[in-house]
Amino acid sequence: MTTTALLEAEHVSFAYGGRRAIADVALAVDEGEMLAIAGPNGSGKSTLLGLLAGTRRPSAGSVRLGGRNLRDYDRRALARAIAVVPQETGIAFPYRVAEMVLIGRAPHLHGIGLERPHDVAAAERAMERTGVLALADRPLTELSGGERQRVIVARALAQEPRVLLLDEPTTFLDLRHAIEILDLVVDLNRRERLTVVAVLHDLTVAAMYFPRLVFLRDGRLAVDGAPATVVTEAVIRDVFDVDVEVRTSADGVPTVRPRGRSR
Amino acid sequence: MAIAHLTGRRLARVHGLLALALAATIVAAATIGPVHLDWRRALDPSLGSADAVILFRTRVPRVLLAAVVGGALATAGAALQALLRNPLADPHLLGVSSGAALAGVCAIVLQPVFLGRTVVVPAAAFGGALASMAIVVGASRVGGRLDSYTLLLVGVIYNAFAGALLMFINSVVDFYQAHGVLFWLMGSLSGGDYSVVAALALYTLVGLGALVVRARDLDCLSLGDDRAAELGVDVERARLVVFVAASLLVGAVVSVSGMIGFVGLIVPHLVRMLIGGDHRLLLPASYLGGAIFLVCADTIARTALGGSEIPVGVVTALCGAPFFTYLLRRERRRTG
Known part of the structure; x- marks a missing residue:
């Protein structure tokens, strides 16, 4: 059997100090697909994302990119294929926006490690797509949370990846900025066939933006x-x-409304 | 117009300017001292004057020693700050210097003469620095997380412990070889000769080189270990290289100059304000900046009181402690 999936987890398990965080998950993501992962806290969402990114090694099973086991990739080669947008963007040093985005070129650098013109061009393109080019010289610490998260997306795009993984990218953003980030991701997916896998908390938002959803429960694919x-x-x-009420809105998107016990 | 990025020209310009400034500082520092020198006599080798002896046997080696020591401490500080994601990290505050001093003192007590100053004591101090770093960072890591303030506190405790051990050794052995325990605790740049300066320059340039090769990895590591891994950095290996290189820098200079604090805190911070946080630029620029800083501080130490000398560590601590407080308060405000 030949695999056509771009990124594929095959019976992947992962254990933290004896506790199984991910158990026998099988998941195939095709090129250009958009997939959201959801599940209760502690169900293993971020762990699964780390396994897909290759920054965690599965204790059993394997993850393949383009048919090749992530374990067989050079780390830098992997970082040129898969980029991650993390949940938090804690910054210890006041980097400027352009500096931060250029760090995304790190896996592409050679020789004495200076950016060449095409590296600078790639970073600029990423900043243009995320709308942060005008902020290039601003210190990151002076930006709003939404702007900062767009800079982090730009850094990920500067890696010129085939797959973009997002780990709850909207957790610390207000509604407007959260929607901005998700609109941006959808746009990148449509225009450039970027493959997107995102961990999201809000089921309504996930259903609205992602054509495919998986739920994890206790480390297993539910x-x-x-x-x-x-x-x-x-x-x-x-x-x-939890008890919820699901209504389907006019455009066919399911909308989740929790039923509180107090009402 | 392209976005601002690091070019070979910018690297050359920044380092050229800093090197010029360092050269000027060294020349200026050599002219300043408690004894007034007659330059014509000092620079004429055929005369063999007392002025020449003072200039070339005392002042120049000392100024060069200050430059190498300052450069090494500042570079180590910059690297540790990135690795530990803590702008307040400093080899002295983290107890790395006192660990190096402790091991250096043990080496002097146990092995007093043979190749002592250029090989054995620096090697022992290097080992002491490395072990101290492992202990302090290891003890600070709770549940896989390294909290900035826990790290600083553990460093303070470790410092106190190593300082007590130094005092203990001082009280049980006749500590005549070095200048007594005060030399190690307060730091001093007196009594270096050219062979010591040359050995130190070699060790510290190896350390600097190892770090500069990893400069982009340090940029990634300063975003966090997970982020660095996602950006293609072999985190374990990069961390090991940085720890070893920083220990080499600190161990080598502590073995000659004792513990001189705050250079690794003040200098990288000022350099970052001037030229930004890119470690490809920051690391070598911190070396040059640290050299300039310590040559100036030592000139003050040599001359402020006229005839008698203040330990240079006193001068750097008097500048550094208020500076640290300022940085700490600013960090607290920023991170909430």
């Missing part, structure tokens, strides 16, 4: 499918252990 089939009252009760 469901995998289109929002309409996955975001249902029964599935959410089962996976998240």
